[in-house]
Structure formats: structure tokens, C-alpha cells
Amino acid sequence: EAKFEPLFKKIDELKPRFIDRLAKAIEIPAVSSDESLRPAVVKKAHYIADELKKLGFTDIQMKELGTQPPPVNDPNLQLPPVILSRYGTDANKKTILIYGHYDVQPAALEDGWDTDPFKLVIDEQKQLMRGRGVTDDSGPLKGWLNVVEAHRELGFDLPVNLVTCFEGMEESGSVGLDTLIAEEADKYFKDVDTVCISDNYWLGTKKPVLTYGLRGCNYYQVTIEGPGADLHSGIFGGAIAEPMVDLVQVLSSLVDSKGKILIDGVMDMVAPVTEKEKELYEKIDFSLDEMNAASGSETCLYKNKSDILMHRWRFPSLSIHGVEGAFSAQGAKTVIPAKVTGKFSIRTVPDMNSDKLDKLVIEHCQKAFSALGSPNKCKAELIHNGDYWISDPFNASFTAAAQATKTVYGVEPDFTREGGSIPITLTFEKELKTNCMLLPMGRGDDGAHSINEKLDLSNYFGGMKTMAAYLHYYAAAEGK
Amino acid sequence: EAKFEPLFKKIDELKPRFIDRLAKAIEIPAVSSDESLRPAVVKKAHYIADELKKLGFTDIQMKELGTQPPPVNDPNLQLPPVILSRYGTDANKKTILIYGHYDVQPAALEDGWDTDPFKLVIDEQKQLMRGRGVTDDSGPLKGWLNVVEAHRELGFDLPVNLVTCFEGMEESGSVGLDTLIAEEADKYFKDVDTVCISDNYWLGTKKPVLTYGLRGCNYYQVTIEGPGADLHSGIFGGAIAEPMVDLVQVLSSLVDSKGKILIDGVMDMVAPVTEKEKELYEKIDFSLDEMNAASGSETCLYKNKSDILMHRWRFPSLSIHGVEGAFSAQGAKTVIPAKVTGKFSIRTVPDMNSDKLDKLVIEHCQKAFSALGSPNKCKAELIHNGDYWISDPFNASFTAAAQATKTVYGVEPDFTREGGSIPITLTFEKELKTNCMLLPMGRGDDGAHSINEKLDLSNYFGGMKTMAAYLHYYAAAEGK
Ligand SMILES: [Zn+2]
Ligand SMILES: [Zn+2]
Ligand SMILES: [Zn+2]
Ligand SMILES: [Zn+2]
Known part of the structure; x- marks a missing residue:
């Protein structure tokens, strides 16, 4: 749509700054499972908090979660803080809680990385960024900050209020987060209308998806x-x-x-499979070949797309x-x-x-x-x-995200579920009495927990544009 | 029998010396599975060789077996020597090959031993010796040396020739021994008439046994x-x-x-169970209670003695x-x-x-x-x-050992088989074209590979007397 043109143009213009912001984050080895690297995790939290401050976020609180429970070598090991902050407090606007995590999986050159995992490298030929955390989850987290910056540079108001909930223990079981969410439900998170989580991936490599269910x-x-x-x-x-x-x-x-x-x-x-559900599966861009490539074998139990996906998801x-x-x-x-x-x-x-x-x-x-x-x-x-999680893929948040995806990528997203679980999704829904949406930025082959983790530049920038458009479509939807 | 009285008396008289000989052996931590203790294993070999020399054994050869094959930390790690020696070379006498091993299982106070495992301790109340290797297999090995010494002290000739084959790798798979036996079959072991192995245990705690089969x-x-x-x-x-x-x-x-x-x-x-075999099982001193005590549970699959033993042995x-x-x-x-x-x-x-x-x-x-x-x-x-091993429990060697047992303990031994395997038994029979007998010294509860390994004093001395009488009965039997 024409109205997004200046915003999308600005996002493209700020490319060097947005890559630099991510590069600085990647350089901090914030491995939450490695006790000796805990200072780096905390350092990264402060780096993000400083950025938030510069971008005009307010009421920034570094929520301490106490000491890490056993098994742990250092019984006094402090959990990394959860970063709460706000952008906008206009009671007439809707409020979106943005969840992300700044900790990363372990990584070492010896594991087989082509380049130092804690240095962001741009592969100009493949047009991608490589480094631990680029896609999981530093890229998406920085994406939200960049979206705010693009608005500010243009002198645009944000159409919604944002509340951040950025944790540093996601790769180690989100220790302490459940309690914090419960405690802040009626306080910091009081006015939250919906929750958006960017911490998963497209099913494949070409088609954007929105995720509405987890086993x-x-x-x-x-x-x-x-x-x-x-x-x-x-x-x-x-x-x-x-x-x-x-x-x-x-x-x-x-x-x-x-x-x-x-x-x-x-x-x-x-629950029995409905006709409407069947149609959703038939539309999804996926094939047996992709399944075999992912498993590294030809030992799939089903031959057709819908059967494979249903047995993974529903x-x-x-x-x-x-x-x-x-x-x-x-x-x-x-x-x-x-x-x-x-x-x-x-x-x-x-x-x-x-x-x-x-x-x-x-x-x-x-x-x-x-x-x-x-x-x-x-x-x-x-x-x-x-427990499993299932949302209504036709609610206001999903509808806004689908419109945003169509605007940015020119295609309707596939509505997918996932076979694994993201327990925090359920906690948000239960404690905040609202709904969640999973809005992935990266692709299925990004190698989130593997060597040579990458994020395609087109996904970083397409993802930010989708996030930006989502805020506007959601703001314009019924309600408030 | 009266003819054994002086010999048995002498064995009892030499008690302090025989305990001291074993104590000196126990103090050397000859753990063959621990590479860092290999020098101790070799030291123990030399200690035994020195004793053999003092007792008049001749042609003592420390047979080197080369380096230990992988997996091993030190690729140049030498295998401990096999000690070959002779006592007597009278062509008119039969020749018995005595097998024993001087290496032991690992042991550490921290494992739960009541006393230092590498120090022989006498429990006067229970009338037993405790220490790693007392029953497996240093006690029996020293027993043979003691039997020779008792004869020498009395000025008695040994009624047979002895050949020793004492190895230092039994607890680690007897590496290299098969080859040595094959090589020496027509050389050092040329005149061997039978093989006697003292490296197993009575079935229970009261009744002496002779073992004629292994699975x-x-x-x-x-x-x-x-x-x-x-x-x-x-x-x-x-x-x-x-x-x-x-x-x-x-x-x-x-x-x-x-x-x-x-x-x-x-x-x-x-092979079907024969009537004669059934009778052998019915005579054996054993009970379900003993089985339960040994397994530490009441999860035996059978209730009656013969069924239990047959399922363990045959x-x-x-x-x-x-x-x-x-x-x-x-x-x-x-x-x-x-x-x-x-x-x-x-x-x-x-x-x-x-x-x-x-x-x-x-x-x-x-x-x-x-x-x-x-x-x-x-x-x-x-x-x-x-492969399994089975011998004729009524052959000359078994008959002599049964007579010896009756003489020393006043009862017929039980003829037992065992469920485990002692592969070297088969090698001796195959390479030397002779038969083997297993003549145990210790009891079923000695804890050979456990903490607090022990050997009752009555078994040490009863065992030596049985060994001594066996040499005489075997010498007196038909043949040669
Ligand atoms: Zn993640
Ligand atoms: Zn992850
Ligand atoms: Zn043994
Ligand atoms: Zn053993």
C-alpha cells in the first residue's frame, strides 16, 4: 500500500545502522547456559537498555529474578534481568506486548562454523548475515527497535503503545519468567491488548508464515x-x-x-479434523522433499504434504x-x-x-x-x-499480521502450527488474559541452534517492514 | 588319611609365614586395568618370581607379551609378564600346570571398604583376611607356593612336577595369553598332563565344590x-x-x-538333561534363600534348587x-x-x-x-x-581332587558348573590337548570384585591342604 512507502523506504535507508545495531549485539557472547558467560548476558541486557533509552523508550526496568536454582556450580549465580520498557502511553491507543530474548545458544568455531560465531559476517553473495543469534532471537528483537527508529526518523507517531518483555534465559528454560509475568500482569502489563512473539521461523525458505498453534x-x-x-x-x-x-x-x-x-x-x-482445517493444510507451501532434507533421511511415515504436517502439528x-x-x-x-x-x-x-x-x-x-x-x-x-497452545488464526492480531505480510511480500502467509512447545505463550495468555501471535522473521533453514546460524538480509528487512505494517493494521482494526 | 598328617600339621605351623607371604602380595596395587599402576603389576610379578626362586622353582621365565593393544592412553604400554617356572623335572612323574593370576580388580577406600584395600587385615573375630586380591587370585596363587614350601620344610619330595603359568592381565581380558599358550604348547608346556585352575569360588559358604563346566x-x-x-x-x-x-x-x-x-x-x-545329571543337581548344597541373598532381591524365576542351578549353569x-x-x-x-x-x-x-x-x-x-x-x-x-566348557567330573584329576576334598573337609565336594565363562580354560584344553579342572579355594560370599574382598582363614588353609592332597592323589592315580 502506498501509505507504507515512506516507512519502508526509511527502513531500507537505515540499513547500515540496523546492521550495525545487530552486529554490536552479536559480538556479546550471551550464552545463558554457560555460567562463566553470565556477565556477557548481563552486559547485553544493558546494551539493549541503552539503545531503548536512546530511542525514547520510557519506564525502563531491569527486573531481577534472583539466583539461579540448582543444578548450578555457583549457588549465588544471578539470573539475567528481564527488560521491561514502554514506547508510548496513550490511553486511546492499543498496547502490544513484544516478547523477545537476548540470550543465545552456545557456539564455537571448533563446532564447524565457517566464521567466528560472535562476529557478524555479511555474505554479500548469498545476501545474508551469519553469527550466533542473528535469527534466534537478536535479529527479531532488534527489528522492533529499528521499526521504532524508522518512525522517529520520519517524525511519525507510533500507532500503538509498545511494552517490551525481553528475557535473557530463554535458551535455558526461561527460568523465573513465569513468576515475573504473573506478578506484573496487573501492574506493568496491565493495559496489554495482545502479545506478539517473534521467536520462530517460516516452515520453509520462500513463504512467510504466521503460527497459530503449538503442541x-x-x-x-x-x-x-x-x-x-x-x-x-x-x-x-x-x-x-x-x-x-x-x-x-x-x-x-x-x-x-x-x-x-x-x-x-x-x-x-x-479433536477431529474439520474441512476448513483441511483446506488450510492444503494451501501450505511444503513438500516431502523438504521433510526429507530436514530429517536427513527418507524415513518419513507419510507421503503427502497434509498428512506429514498434520502429524507434526495437530x-x-x-x-x-x-x-x-x-x-x-x-x-x-x-x-x-x-x-x-x-x-x-x-x-x-x-x-x-x-x-x-x-x-x-x-x-x-x-x-x-x-x-x-x-x-x-x-x-x-x-x-x-x-500444555498445547492453539489460537484463532482469524482474530484481529492474526488478521493484521496477514495483511502486513501480504503488503510486504505480496502473498498471503501460510497459517502454520508447530510440533514443539513455547511454554511462555501459554503463560502470557493465561496471566494477561489476552491472546498471542507468533510472527516469525527468519526462514526454516536458518540453523537457529546449529552451526553457521544465518538470517537473510531480505528476511531482516522484510521482517521489519512486516512488523511496522502489523502495528498499523492492528491499530486500525476494530476495538478501542 | 594318616599319611597326610605331617603335611597338614606343617601347613598349620607355617601359618604366620603364609599369611605374611600373602600380605606382601596384597600391598602391591597390581590393578591391570589402571595404566598408571602398570609398574605395580610388574613389581608384583617380580616379587612372585623371587619367591619362586627361593622355593627352588627352576627355569623361571618372565614372558613378555609386547605392548598393550588399543584402546590405551600410552601406545607403548607394555603388558605385564607371564611367569613360567617349573618345580621338578622327573620324567617318571606326572606334570600339572598350575594357572593363576597376580593382577587384581581396582579398589579404593572411597568405594566403601572398611579398611585400606591394599593392606591385608586380619579380622580375628570372623577369622578372615581382608584385602584386594586375597581370594581373587593372590590367595590361591600363593597357596601353591606354600604347598611346595611345606613339602620342602618336611624334606618331602613333591609327588608330581609342577609348571606355573601366572598371568597379570586376567582382570583385563587375559590379553596376549592365548598366543603364549599356543606358542609354548610344544615347548615349555610339552609334558603337561593336566591343568589345575584355582580362580573361582564355592557356590555357597559351607560346602566345597569342584567345577566341571562353564557356559x-x-x-x-x-x-x-x-x-x-x-x-x-x-x-x-x-x-x-x-x-x-x-x-x-x-x-x-x-x-x-x-x-x-x-x-x-x-x-x-x-543337550537334554540326563537322569545322572539330575542326581548331581539334587545333591548340591544350595537354596532359594542363598540365591535371593546373592541377588539382593526375591526376583528369582524358579523356586526349587535344581531349576535355579540348571538355569544358571546348563x-x-x-x-x-x-x-x-x-x-x-x-x-x-x-x-x-x-x-x-x-x-x-x-x-x-x-x-x-x-x-x-x-x-x-x-x-x-x-x-x-x-x-x-x-x-x-x-x-x-x-x-x-x-565357547562353553564342559569336562568329565569323573576323570582322574577330578577324582583326585574329590578325594582330597573328602580328606580335608570330611565331605564329598559338590560338582558344580558356572554360568560365566573363563575363556582360558578352553585355550588350555585346545592347545595342550589335555583337560582342565577348576579347584576353588574361596567361598561364594568372598566378594571377589566388590568392596571388602575377603578370604576365610579356614579356606586359605583348607584350600592349601586340598591342593597338597590333590597332588598326591593325582600322582597315585592310574597312568604314567
Ligand atoms: Zn529463540
Ligand atoms: Zn533458541
Ligand atoms: Zn580371578
Ligand atoms: Zn577376578
């Missing part, structure tokens, strides 16, 4: 215990009931090789992760492990009830074990769970 | 491979064929929770040891392992054919995997094997 995850373990200590298979083999033999029987009763969950009642809880799955307590090294050890724990998890989707699922799973394991007639002891239990 | 062990692995790298279960779960899911299906097809091997054809190879068993490549730590990791390897082994017995067994096992795994219809790849293979 949950219930993680279980089943422990089978027999002898008082590990035994020698030469001495006891044949006369003792072996826990590992019982365990493989129980684990083999959970799911078949076609991915079908064999636990009674689980599939009954899954059907539950059961994965067996491993066994604790058994022999797990190279070579040959003739041990009868005394106590073994099988680990598996179920990805959950609407309308599965988490508590009911736990009951079905635990009863199933107990029943499968009982059927063995083993003298060993068996205990099945939930280790942790996180 | 073999064929160790297998089955590897299932899918994706190009480990995947995230949130992103791929439900759409990808998971190797771990296939693996638990294959492993669950091998054996049931009652210990029944489910691989077609395996049990058909097992029936095959299949144990599942663990999985390599899957998640094996504490906690919860949402990984889909790309490549997993299940490890299992089968204890073999007469008349199982090792090659045929491999074929049955590998075909079974392939068939079980094929039935899954999985797009993953599966490979089943043998990692290593060692």
Missing part, C-alpha cells in the same frame, strides 16, 4: 527394578527376572513402528527417548542392570486433557507390566508437562 | 538407523519413523519375562544389557535418537553350535525388523563370542 508435551518415565545391585549375566542370567527384559516389553506396547499410539483412549481425545505423537540405568557405552558389557528407567513423551494437541492422559498412560504401563507376570517392581510417572 | 557367551548388537542426525521430538515426532521405537520392538521379540528365549531353533540345540539364557546412542542420562530430553544399538548376549551350553546360533539370532532380528515395515535400516551382528 504440548507430557514427558513420562517407567522404572523397573529388580535385583539389589547390577548383576553379572554369566552368574545370574536365566535364573533372575531381568528389569531390562520387562522394560522393552512395556516400551514396545506404547507405539508401533507406523507411529500409531497403542495406549487405549488417547486418540479418542483428539496429531499427538509418542517418542521413546532412551533408557537410564542400562549399559549405554560402546563395546560389550555383560551386565544385568538392576534398575532401568525408560523415557518417553507424548506431544499433545486439542482437545487432549493432560490429567486424563497421565492417567491413561500410567494405567497402560501398569497393565502392560502386570501382564508379564514379573516379580520385579514397576513404576510409571509423569516427569513434566506443558 | 559360553555370544554377544550381539542390533543397530537401527534412520534420520541423518538426532531430531527434536517436537518438530519431527509423529511424522518420522523412530529407530528407538523399532528397536524396542526387536528387543522385545528375543526373550520373555519368564526367561524363555523366543528365537526359533535355539532351544533345540540344548541352560542358555538371553540378557538385554542396554542401548547405545539413545538418551541415557537423568532427567528429560526430547530427542529422537537417529541411530540406536541394542546390546544382548546369549550364554551358551552343550550342544549349542556357536555359528549356527549366530545365524539363528541374526535371521531372527532381521525377520522381526522386517515385520515392522519400517523405512529405517537394521543391522544385527555378533560382537564377540567364547
Whole structure:
């Protein structure tokens, strides 16, 4: 649309400054999982806070979350701060909470990076930026700052109020953030109308997407215990009931090789696929080849696009992760492990009830074990769970983002879900009693947690333009 | 018998000297698995060689076995020597090869020992000696030296010639010994009539035993491979064929929770139980309580003595040891392992054919995997094997040892087999074209590879008297 022309032009004009802002961020090795790098994480928080101040953000608060809970080497290790700030406080405008994280995954040249991971490098030929955090999540976070700067340079008012919630522990479980959100729900976050999270990716490399659903995850373990200590298979083999033999029987009763969950009642809880939903899947830009490229194999269980995506996003799955307590090294050890724990998890989707699922799973394991007639002891239990998230892809926020995408990229975005979980999404919705949208900036092949993490320049700038247009479309929508 | 009275009396008289000889050996931490302790292992070899020399052994040769093959930190690490020596070279006497090992298992006070493991401690109340190696295998090895010394003190001739083969790598796989035995079969070991191995234990704590059989062990692995790298279960779960899911299906097809091997054809190879054999088992001093005490649980698969023992000694068993490549730590990791390897082994017995067994096992795994219809790849293979050993418990050597046991302990020994394997037994029989006997000195509760390893004084002295009487009974038997 013509009205965005000056704004988009300004964003392009400020390219050197926007790249420099990201480069300075990338140079700080803010690895939240590395205790020794905690000072760098804090340094990056202050770098961002300084930028916010320069750009006119107000009420900047570095929220301390206390010491990091165990396991930790330094019992006094402080969690990095959450950066709260505001841009605009006009009661007549809508307020959007922008979530992002400034910490990054570990990275080292020795892992196989082509260049120093903590130095932003521009590949002019491929027109991309490389460095740890460019796409996850420093690029998107800086994107919001840049959008504000572009408005200021033009003397434009922002059409909405912004509230930032930038954390420094996302790559390490967002420790402490749930509590902060709950505490600030009626305070700092009081007037928030909607939440926008830019911390995921396009499904592929060409088509922009908006993400309206995430699966949950219930993680279980089943422990089978027999002898008082590990035994020698030469001495006891044949006369003792072996826990590992019982365990493989129980684990083999959970799911078949076609991915079908064999636990009674689980599939009954899954919401049926609607016709409207089917259409959404059919429109998505994706192929079996892309799936095979991503998995590095041709071991996909389905051949057509909709089946593959539905089984990744909207059907539950059961994965067996491993066994604790058994022999797990190279070579040959003739041990009868005394106590073994099988680990598996179920990805959950609407309308599965988490508590009911736990009951079905635990009863199933107990029943499968009982059927063995083993003298060993068996205990099945939930280790942790996180609920699924699903939003209405046709609400005001998604509609605004879809319009923005169309304006910038010239295509309707694909409406996607994801198979993994981003627990903070649920926390925002629950505590702020509002809705969330996932607005990705990068592409599916950015290598967020891998070597040579990159962000295409077209995604950085296209992403910022989409963010900018989103603010305007959302401001113009019904309500307030 | 009266003729042994002076000899037995002398053995008792020399108690302080015999304990001191063992104490000096225990003080040398000859842990063969610890590269940094290799000098101690060599030092202990020289200590023994010096003792042999003082006692009149001749032709003492410290046989070097070259460098230790990988995996090893120091590529120039020398293997400890095998000590060959002779006592007597009378062509009119029979020649007994005595096997023993001077290396020991690792031990540290921190593991939970009541006293320094490398200091021999006498518990006067319990009338036992404690220290690493007292029962495995320094006590029995020194026992033979003591028997010679008792004869010398009395001015008695030994009724047989002795040849020693004392190695220093038994606890680390007897590396290099097979080759040495093959090389010396027609040289140093040329005139050997029989082999006596004192490196095992009574079944229980009260009844002396002679051991005439050992199970073999064929160790297998089955590897299932899918994706190009480990995947995230949130992103791929439900759409990808998971190797771990296939693996638990294959492993669950091998054996049931009652210990029944489910691989077609395996049990058909097992020699039927004879009436004579049944009687041997019924006479053995053993109980379910002892089995439970040994396993630290009440998870035995059988209730009566003969069933328990037969399933430990004369029936095959299949144990599942663990999985390599899957998640094996504490906690919860949402990984889909790309490549997993299940490890299992089968204890073999007469008349199982090792090659045929491999074929049955590998075909079974392939068939079980094929039935899954999985797009993953599966490979089943043998990692290593060692044959079973069975001897005639009524031959001249066993008969002499039974007579000796009766003379010393006043009871007929139990004729036992063992579930584990001592591969060197087979090597001696094959290369020297003779037979072997296992003549244990210690008790079943000595804790050979555990903390607080002990040897009861009554076993040390009873064992030496049995060894001494055995030499005389064997000398007096038919032949030569
Ligand atoms: Zn992220
Ligand atoms: Zn991340
Ligand atoms: Zn031993
Ligand atoms: Zn041993």
C-alpha cells in the first residue's frame, strides 16, 4: 500500500545502522547456559537498555529474578534481568506486548562454523548475515527497535503503545519468567491488548508464515527394578527376572513402528479434523522433499504434504527417548542392570486433557507390566508437562499480521502450527488474559541452534517492514 | 588319611609365614586395568618370581607379551609378564600346570571398604583376611607356593612336577595369553598332563565344590538407523519413523519375562538333561534363600534348587544389557535418537553350535525388523563370542581332587558348573590337548570384585591342604 512507502523506504535507508545495531549485539557472547558467560548476558541486557533509552523508550526496568536454582556450580549465580520498557502511553491507543530474548545458544568455531560465531559476517553473495543469534532471537528483537527508529526518523507517531518483555534465559528454560509475568500482569502489563512473539521461523525458505498453534508435551518415565545391585549375566542370567527384559516389553506396547499410539483412549481425545482445517493444510507451501532434507533421511511415515504436517502439528505423537540405568557405552558389557528407567513423551494437541492422559498412560504401563507376570517392581510417572497452545488464526492480531505480510511480500502467509512447545505463550495468555501471535522473521533453514546460524538480509528487512505494517493494521482494526 | 598328617600339621605351623607371604602380595596395587599402576603389576610379578626362586622353582621365565593393544592412553604400554617356572623335572612323574593370576580388580577406600584395600587385615573375630586380591587370585596363587614350601620344610619330595603359568592381565581380558599358550604348547608346556585352575569360588559358604563346566557367551548388537542426525521430538515426532521405537520392538521379540528365549531353533540345540545329571543337581548344597541373598532381591524365576542351578549353569539364557546412542542420562530430553544399538548376549551350553546360533539370532532380528515395515535400516551382528566348557567330573584329576576334598573337609565336594565363562580354560584344553579342572579355594560370599574382598582363614588353609592332597592323589592315580 502506498501509505507504507515512506516507512519502508526509511527502513531500507537505515540499513547500515540496523546492521550495525545487530552486529554490536552479536559480538556479546550471551550464552545463558554457560555460567562463566553470565556477565556477557548481563552486559547485553544493558546494551539493549541503552539503545531503548536512546530511542525514547520510557519506564525502563531491569527486573531481577534472583539466583539461579540448582543444578548450578555457583549457588549465588544471578539470573539475567528481564527488560521491561514502554514506547508510548496513550490511553486511546492499543498496547502490544513484544516478547523477545537476548540470550543465545552456545557456539564455537571448533563446532564447524565457517566464521567466528560472535562476529557478524555479511555474505554479500548469498545476501545474508551469519553469527550466533542473528535469527534466534537478536535479529527479531532488534527489528522492533529499528521499526521504532524508522518512525522517529520520519517524525511519525507510533500507532500503538509498545511494552517490551525481553528475557535473557530463554535458551535455558526461561527460568523465573513465569513468576515475573504473573506478578506484573496487573501492574506493568496491565493495559496489554495482545502479545506478539517473534521467536520462530517460516516452515520453509520462500513463504512467510504466521503460527497459530503449538503442541504440548507430557514427558513420562517407567522404572523397573529388580535385583539389589547390577548383576553379572554369566552368574545370574536365566535364573533372575531381568528389569531390562520387562522394560522393552512395556516400551514396545506404547507405539508401533507406523507411529500409531497403542495406549487405549488417547486418540479418542483428539479433536477431529474439520474441512476448513483441511483446506488450510492444503494451501501450505511444503513438500516431502523438504521433510526429507530436514530429517536427513527418507524415513518419513507419510507421503503427502497434509498428512506429514498434520502429524507434526495437530496429531499427538509418542517418542521413546532412551533408557537410564542400562549399559549405554560402546563395546560389550555383560551386565544385568538392576534398575532401568525408560523415557518417553507424548506431544499433545486439542482437545487432549493432560490429567486424563497421565492417567491413561500410567494405567497402560501398569497393565502392560502386570501382564508379564514379573516379580520385579514397576513404576510409571509423569516427569513434566506443558500444555498445547492453539489460537484463532482469524482474530484481529492474526488478521493484521496477514495483511502486513501480504503488503510486504505480496502473498498471503501460510497459517502454520508447530510440533514443539513455547511454554511462555501459554503463560502470557493465561496471566494477561489476552491472546498471542507468533510472527516469525527468519526462514526454516536458518540453523537457529546449529552451526553457521544465518538470517537473510531480505528476511531482516522484510521482517521489519512486516512488523511496522502489523502495528498499523492492528491499530486500525476494530476495538478501542 | 594318616599319611597326610605331617603335611597338614606343617601347613598349620607355617601359618604366620603364609599369611605374611600373602600380605606382601596384597600391598602391591597390581590393578591391570589402571595404566598408571602398570609398574605395580610388574613389581608384583617380580616379587612372585623371587619367591619362586627361593622355593627352588627352576627355569623361571618372565614372558613378555609386547605392548598393550588399543584402546590405551600410552601406545607403548607394555603388558605385564607371564611367569613360567617349573618345580621338578622327573620324567617318571606326572606334570600339572598350575594357572593363576597376580593382577587384581581396582579398589579404593572411597568405594566403601572398611579398611585400606591394599593392606591385608586380619579380622580375628570372623577369622578372615581382608584385602584386594586375597581370594581373587593372590590367595590361591600363593597357596601353591606354600604347598611346595611345606613339602620342602618336611624334606618331602613333591609327588608330581609342577609348571606355573601366572598371568597379570586376567582382570583385563587375559590379553596376549592365548598366543603364549599356543606358542609354548610344544615347548615349555610339552609334558603337561593336566591343568589345575584355582580362580573361582564355592557356590555357597559351607560346602566345597569342584567345577566341571562353564557356559559360553555370544554377544550381539542390533543397530537401527534412520534420520541423518538426532531430531527434536517436537518438530519431527509423529511424522518420522523412530529407530528407538523399532528397536524396542526387536528387543522385545528375543526373550520373555519368564526367561524363555523366543528365537526359533535355539532351544533345540540344548543337550537334554540326563537322569545322572539330575542326581548331581539334587545333591548340591544350595537354596532359594542363598540365591535371593546373592541377588539382593526375591526376583528369582524358579523356586526349587535344581531349576535355579540348571538355569544358571546348563541352560542358555538371553540378557538385554542396554542401548547405545539413545538418551541415557537423568532427567528429560526430547530427542529422537537417529541411530540406536541394542546390546544382548546369549550364554551358551552343550550342544549349542556357536555359528549356527549366530545365524539363528541374526535371521531372527532381521525377520522381526522386517515385520515392522519400517523405512529405517537394521543391522544385527555378533560382537564377540567364547565357547562353553564342559569336562568329565569323573576323570582322574577330578577324582583326585574329590578325594582330597573328602580328606580335608570330611565331605564329598559338590560338582558344580558356572554360568560365566573363563575363556582360558578352553585355550588350555585346545592347545595342550589335555583337560582342565577348576579347584576353588574361596567361598561364594568372598566378594571377589566388590568392596571388602575377603578370604576365610579356614579356606586359605583348607584350600592349601586340598591342593597338597590333590597332588598326591593325582600322582597315585592310574597312568604314567
Ligand atoms: Zn529463540
Ligand atoms: Zn533458541
Ligand atoms: Zn580371578
Ligand atoms: Zn577376578
